[in-house]
Structure formats: C-alpha cells, structure tokens
Amino acid sequence: xxxxxxxxxxxxxxxxxxxxxxxxxxxxxxxxxxxxxxxxxxxxxxxxxxxxxxxxxxxxxxxxxxxxxxxxxxxxxxxxxxxxxxxxxxxxxxxxxxxxxxxxxxxxxxxxxxxxxxxxxxxxxxxxxxxxxxxxxxxxxxxxxxxxxxxxxxxxxxxxxxxxxxxxxxxxxxxxxxxxxxxxxxxxxxxxxxxxxxxxxxxxxxxxxxxxxxxxxxxxxxxxxxxxxxxxxxxxxxxxxxxxxxxxxxxxxxxxxxxxxxxxxxxxxxxxxxxxxxxxxxxxxxxxxxxxxxxxxxxxxxxxxxxxxxxxxx
Amino acid sequence: xxxxxxxxxxxxxxxxxxxxxxxxxxxxxxxxxxxxxxxxxxxxxxxxxxxxxxxxxxxxxxxxxxxxxxxxxxxxxxxxxxxxxxxxxxxxxxxxxxxxxxxxxxxxxxxx
Amino acid sequence: xxxxxxxxxxxxxxxxxxxxxxxxxxxxxxxxxxxxxxxxxxxxxxxxxxxxxxxxxxxxxxxxxxxxxxxxxxxxxxxxxxxxxxxxxxxxxxxxxxxxxxxxxxxxxxxxxxxxxxxxxxxxxxxxxxxxxxxxxxxxxxxxxxxxxxxxxxxxxxxxxxxxxxxxxxxxxxxxxxxxxxxxxxxxxxxxxxxxxxxxxxxxxxxxxxxxxxxxxxxxxxxxxxxxxxxxxxxxxxxxxxxxxxxxxxxxxxx
Numbered sequence: 001x002x003x004x005x006x007x008x009x010x011x012x013x014x015x016x017x018x019x020x021x022x023x024x025x026x027x028x029x030x031x032x033x034x035x036x037x038x039x040x041x042x043x044x045x046x047x048x049x050x051x052x053x054x055x056x057x058x059x060x061x062x063x064x065x066x067x068x069x070x071x072x073x074x075x076x077x078x079x080x081x082x083x084x085x086x087x088x089x090x091x092x093x094x095x096x097x098x099x100x101x102x103x104x105x106x107x108x109x110x111x112x113x114x115x116x117x118x119x120x121x122x123x124x125x126x127x128x129x130x131x132x133x134x135x136x137x138x139x140x141x142x143x144x145x146x147x148x149x150x151x152x153x154x155x156x157x158x159x160x161x162x163x164x165x166x167x168x169x170x171x172x173x174x175x176x177x178x179x180x181x182x183x184x185x186x187x188x189x190x191x192x193x194x195x196x197x198x199x200x201x202x203x204x205x206x207x208x209x210x211x212x213x214x215x216x217x218x219x220x221x222x223x224x225x226x227x228x229x230x231x232x233x234x235x236x237x238x239x240x241x242x243x244x245x246x247x248x249x250x251x252x253x254x255x256x257x258x259x260x261x262x263x264x265x266x267x268x269x270x271x272x273x274x275x276x277x278x279x280x281x282x283x284x285x286x287x288x289x290x291x292x293x294x295x296x297x298x299x300x301x302x303x304x305x306x307x308x309x310x311x312x313x314x
Numbered sequence: 315x316x317x318x319x320x321x322x323x324x325x326x327x328x329x330x331x332x333x334x335x336x337x338x339x340x341x342x343x344x345x346x347x348x349x350x351x352x353x354x355x356x357x358x359x360x361x362x363x364x365x366x367x368x369x370x371x372x373x374x375x376x377x378x379x380x381x382x383x384x385x386x387x388x389x390x391x392x393x394x395x396x397x398x399x400x401x402x403x404x405x406x407x408x409x410x411x412x413x414x415x416x417x418x419x420x421x422x423x424x425x426x
Numbered sequence: 427x428x429x430x431x432x433x434x435x436x437x438x439x440x441x442x443x444x445x446x447x448x449x450x451x452x453x454x455x456x457x458x459x460x461x462x463x464x465x466x467x468x469x470x471x472x473x474x475x476x477x478x479x480x481x482x483x484x485x486x487x488x489x490x491x492x493x494x495x496x497x498x499x500x501x502x503x504x505x506x507x508x509x510x511x512x513x514x515x516x517x518x519x520x521x522x523x524x525x526x527x528x529x530x531x532x533x534x535x536x537x538x539x540x541x542x543x544x545x546x547x548x549x550x551x552x553x554x555x556x557x558x559x560x561x562x563x564x565x566x567x568x569x570x571x572x573x574x575x576x577x578x579x580x581x582x583x584x585x586x587x588x589x590x591x592x593x594x595x596x597x598x599x600x601x602x603x604x605x606x607x608x609x610x611x612x613x614x615x616x617x618x619x620x621x622x623x624x625x626x627x628x629x630x631x632x633x634x635x636x637x638x639x640x641x642x643x644x645x646x647x648x649x650x651x652x653x654x655x656x657x658x659x660x661x662x663x664x665x666x667x668x669x670x671x672x673x674x675x676x677x678x679x680x681x
Binding site: 046049050053056057058059060061062063064065066069070072073076077079080083118168171172174175176178179284288291292294295296297298299301302305 | 474
Binding site: 339360361362363366367370371374375378 | 463464465468469471472568569572
C-alpha cells in the first residue's frame with residue numbers, strides 16, 4: 001500500500017542530506033539495493049580475512065605476526081558491524097550467509113587473487129585497503145544511517161591497515177635485492193586488480209544513476225578510481241617500484257595520473273566466478289560453516305537447557 | 315565500488331527472505347559506556363547463544379581499542395522502539411518555548 | 427658480557443614460559459577463519475594476540491638475561507625443535523573446535539594459577555608481566571570453560587566430541603606441574619614458583635567445570651613429558667618449519 005506521507009518524508013530526507021533510519025518508510029528498490037550492497041560489503045570483509053590469514057603462521061617476525069592477526073581480527077569486526085547494519089533492513093545474518101554460500105550474493109573480486117609471497121601482504125594493505133579507504137570515506141555520507149555510521153567506525157580503524165601494509169613495503173624497499181624483487185613482483189600482480197575494485201566505467205555501470213539519486217552512492221566509480229590512482233602512484237614511486245602500465249602518464253592539464261585501459265575480460269571473468277581463488281574462498285567458508293554446525297547447535301541447545309532450568313527453579 | 319559487484323550477464327538479484335528469525339543464535343544489541351561519567355551508547359549488534367557469550371563477544375567486537383569501561387547487552391527483540399513517523403515527533407516543533415534560544419535575555423544578565 | 431649462573435637459569439626459565447605462549451599463540455593463529463562463527467574468530471584472534479604479546483615480553487627479557495646479543499625474534503624464529511622448551515600440551519594440533527577448547531581450557535586453568543603465583547615474584551619485571559598475564563588468563567578461562575560446558579552439556583554430538591577432546595589431551599596435563607632442579611632453585615629464591623604446588627587448585631577448577639559440563643574425568647594414568655628438555659611430540663617440528671620459514675630462507679634481513 002502506497003504511503004504518500006512516508007514517500008514525501010523519504011524524499012525530503014534525501015534532499016536535505018539527512019539520514020534515513022531503519023523504521024522510516026523507504027522505496028522497495030532502496031531497501032533491496034542497500035541490503036545487497038551492505039551484505040556484499042560485509043561478505044567482502046569476511047572473505048578478505050582469508051588471503052591475509054594465509055600468511056599469519058609464516059609472518060617473518062613476532063610484531064608482524066601480531067599486527068597481521070590484529071588486522072584480520074579487525075576485518076571480522078568490520079563484517080560484524082556491516083551485518084548488523086544490513087539486519088536493520090529486515091533480514092537476518094544467516095540468510096545473508098546462505099546467499100553468499102550459494103553464490104547469489106558476492107564479495108569484492110579482489111579477494112579472488114592468491115597471496116603468494118610476504119610482499120603480497122604489504123601490497124594488500126597498501127593497495128587494497130588504500131582503495132577501500134577511498135571508497136569508504138565517500139560512503140560515510142551515504143544516506144542510510146546505520147550504513148553511514150558503520151562506515152565512520154570502519155574508516156577510523158582502516159588507516160591502521162593501509163599504514164601496516166605500506167610499512168611492510170618500506171622495509172622491503174630498503175632491503176636486499178631479493179626483497180626488492182619480491183616487492184616489485186607483488187605490485188605487478190596486484191595493481192590492475194586493485195583498479196578493478198572500483199567497478200566498470202561510469203557509462204557501463206547500470207546502477208550508478210539510481211544509486212546516486214538515492215544518495216546511497218555519493219561519488220562515481222571513475223571519480224573514485226581517479227582519486228585512488230592520484231594518491232597511490234606517488235606512493236609507489238617513493239617505494240621505487242614501477243607500475244605494470246606502460247601507458248601510465250601524468251597529465252599536466254588535469255593534474256591527474258592517467259592509466260591505460262583495464263582488461264575488462266579479466267574483470268568479468270572474476271565476477272562470473274572464474275577468478276583464481278573464487279572456488280577456494282567460498283569453498284573454505286562453506287566447509288568451515290558446515291563442519292561447525294554442531295557447535296552452533298550445541299550452544300543453542302545449552303542455552304535452552306539453562307532457560308528451562310531457570311524456569312523450573314523459579 | 316566493488317561492493318556493488320555488478321551482476322554477471324544473465325544473473326538475477328536473489329530474493330531475500332524477509333526474516334529476522336535467525337534459525338540460530340539470537341541477535342543482541344550492544345551498548346558501551348566509553349568512560350566513567352558518560353552514558354552507555356549504542357555500539358552495534360552481534361549474535362550469541364546467551365548473555366555471557368554476548369558480553370564476551372561485545373568486548374572482543376566493540377572494545378578492542380579500549381573504547382569502553384562498561385558493556386550492556388540486550389536481546390534485540392526486547393527493544394521497543396517508538397514509531398518514528400512524523401505524527402509522533404512533529405508537534406514538538408510548535409512549542410518552541412521549550413528551547414532556550416526562544417528567549418531574548420539581555421546580555422547584562424550574564425550566564426543563563 | 428659476563429652473565430652469572432643465575433642469569434642463565436632465569437633465561438632458561440623465561441624461555442619455557444615464552445615458548446608455551448608462543449606455541450599456543452601460533453596454533454591459534456592457524457585457527458583464524460576456521461572458527462564456528464564470526465564472533466568466535468574475533469575471540470580466537472584476541473587469544474592469539476594475548477599469548478603472542480606475553481611471549482614477546484618474555485623473549486625480550488630472556489634475551490637480556492642471557493646476554494648473548496640475541497633478539498626476541500631470534501629466540502622465537504631461530505631455535506630448533508630440540509631447543510624449544512614448551513610443554514607438550516600446547517603443541518598438539520587444533521583438530522575440531524572441541525579439541526581447540528579442551529587444549530585452551532587445560533592451559534588457561536594452568537596459566538591462571540601460574541601467573542597468580544608469579545605475580546608475587548621477587549623479580550619485579552617477571553612479577554609485572556605475570557600480573558598482566560593473570561588478568562588475561564582469567565578472561566581466557568571464562569571463555570574456554572564456558573565452551574567446555576556448552577559443548578559438554580549441549581547436544582549428544584557435542585558431548586561426545588568434547589569428551590574426546592578432554593580424553594585426547596589429558597595425558598599432557600601433568601607435565602606443566604613438574605619441576606626440575608632449575609625451577610626448584612629459582613622457586614627457593616622466590617623468583618619462580620613451585621608449579622607442583624599449583625596442581626591442586628588446577629584440579630579443583632577442572633573438576634568443577636567437567637562436572638558442570640557433564641563430562642567424565644579421564645582415567646588413563648599415562649602422562650607424557652619431556653618438552654622442557656626438548657623432547658617433543660612429532661607435531662612441533664612441522665609447526666616450527668612453517669613458523670620459521672621466512673627467517674630461515676632469508677637469513678639476517680629486516681622485515
């Protein structure tokens with residue numbers, strides 16, 4: 001049933017740059033888009049734990065090990081905040097997990113690449129978290145209150161992640177020839193995938209217009225990508241790495257670093273599920289979930305027993 | 315950004331079962347008092363099988379950076395919320411005399 | 427630098443405590459992303475960080491005490507499986523969640539009484555480390571005993587798995603309370619503590635929790651030992667190979 005007063009309030013809220021809160025009336029499309037986007041953001045955090053956890057046992061020093069564990073823990077925490085935000089829209093976390101496990105909801109494609117060396121861990125912190133930060137800063141102004149608040153909380157913690165990564169790379173860049181080669185090799189493999197994190201060109205992004213109208217999205221894909229490139233290229237030069245892009249040039253007129261064309265075939269292949277680690281990432285998640293069903297059931301059973309005992313003694 | 319993960323050709327958006335019944339651990343809301351003298355504020359939510367686990371999880375999930383001295387957890391279903399529709403709150407704006415800015419106090423009177 | 431016999435003894439003792447925490451920290455690090463729920467991954471991360479943090483403090487102190495110019499990382503990453511002096515309990519592999527919690531529970535109950543006693547050490551630096559570690563152990567024990575009870579008194583399947591975990595690890599629970607001449611001497615100086623005197627309190631806690639969990643106390647009298655003198659189970663070698671891989675492959679570099 002159409003709620004005209006509710007719709008008017010919704011539009012006024014969006015126009016005034018105010019926040020939409022959980023019990024407000026909202027268009028069905030707004031709710032659906034948000035559930036999908038927030039859930040996929042949450043899934044990205046959780047799946048993103050895996051490529052990094054891959055190096056916890058082999059971190060080269062105690063402090064690097066501890067910092068990496070703390071980072072992976074933060075990612076779990078970010079997943080927690082985001083699932084909470086998604087649940088305010090009238091769904092349950094278990095439902096969202098089911099959709100992830102059955103491939104009906106996705107996660108950021110960047111996590112479908114393997115972490116082959118220790119340098120990959122540094123590069124992930126620098127490039128992947130760096131890209132996420134650019135996006136998340138923009139999302140702090142998203143129109144849905146719980147999502148915006150989760151973004152503010154996440155942004156506060158995220159800069160530690162980027163610094164952690166860059167500090168690993170600084171050490172490598174000042175190290176032996178092997179270490180410097182390890183660093184360059186990792187950049188060669190992660191640079192283009194990090195650019196793909198920002199999605200298709202604006203012209204080809206079918207949801208951008210509506211998302212911008214609802215102020216879910218505040219900055220377009222290409223704009224975000226350009227911000228990321230501009231901030232990141234000088235950082236790479238400082239490390240003494242070259243970017244695997246022969247067309248990368250600085251445009252004096254626009255003050256922008258201009259990149260070559262992204263390999264959109266690779267982009268869509270990974271989205272479709274044919275990236276290097278797609279099957280492993282989801283497979284791991286599903287296996288761990290299924291193998292531990294008995295634990296979750298036991299906890300629920302115990303809680304019920306406790307309640308019954310309490311009721312009986314009352 | 316990539317959390318929007320575009321649909322691959324031929325893919326459909328899956329329908330969500332609009333459910334808040336979790337078939338699992340219940341949802342709890344977490345409130346944290348950041349330091350003495352301040353109120354508890356809402357920090358977020360989490361899933362836990364019982365109150366003790368909820369408090370422990372809240373400590374690990376919401377106070378890793380020493381953001382709190384006290385934690386409350388409450389099953390989400392125990393929270394009763396007002397109807398945020400304007401009908402409940404709009405009338406407040408036509409009683410401006412409740413707000414201090416309504417009154418003009420001469421400067422000579424000082425702090426009021 | 428001229429180090430006295432007492433300094434070397436102290437370093438040796440500190441290494442045992444450090445190795446215990448390093449090894450269980452490493453095992454918990456392996457377990458991240460494998461926990462039954464997101465909140466438990468957070469909890470496991472917390473446990474791992476606490477143990478590795480304590481290990482780091484103890485390694486740093488041990489390095490100073492022995493005065494051989496080694497760093498904390500050298501002690502963790504460049505000592506061999508025959509030099510590692512952790513107790514056998516902590517090097518046992520993860521297995522399922524019940525096994526992880528059984529190992530954690532037995533160790534937490536030990537750490538709580540151990541750090542409690544060491545907080546009164548006449549060595550103020552060790553006492554300081556112990557005071558902080560005791561707080562952490564108390565929190566850890568709440569968590570692990572909570573799970574032993576939930577799983578023991580949960581479903582039939584969880585009860586069976588939890589009993590299996592308790593049974594499998596029972597034979598490693600006497601070793602932490604054994605003391606040798608070195609520890610006895612340090613205990614006499616009130617630097618270390620007589621761990622054998624802590625066993626009763628540990629048993630009281632364990633019996634209480636097993637009772638509440640409707641679990642059976644294992645009856646097999648066999649107890650394994652030898653970790654303190656570098657005679658480990660076959661598990662430790664594999665664990666160290668993975669942990670020390672970077673430092674062994676790229677010797678002498680900065681990370």
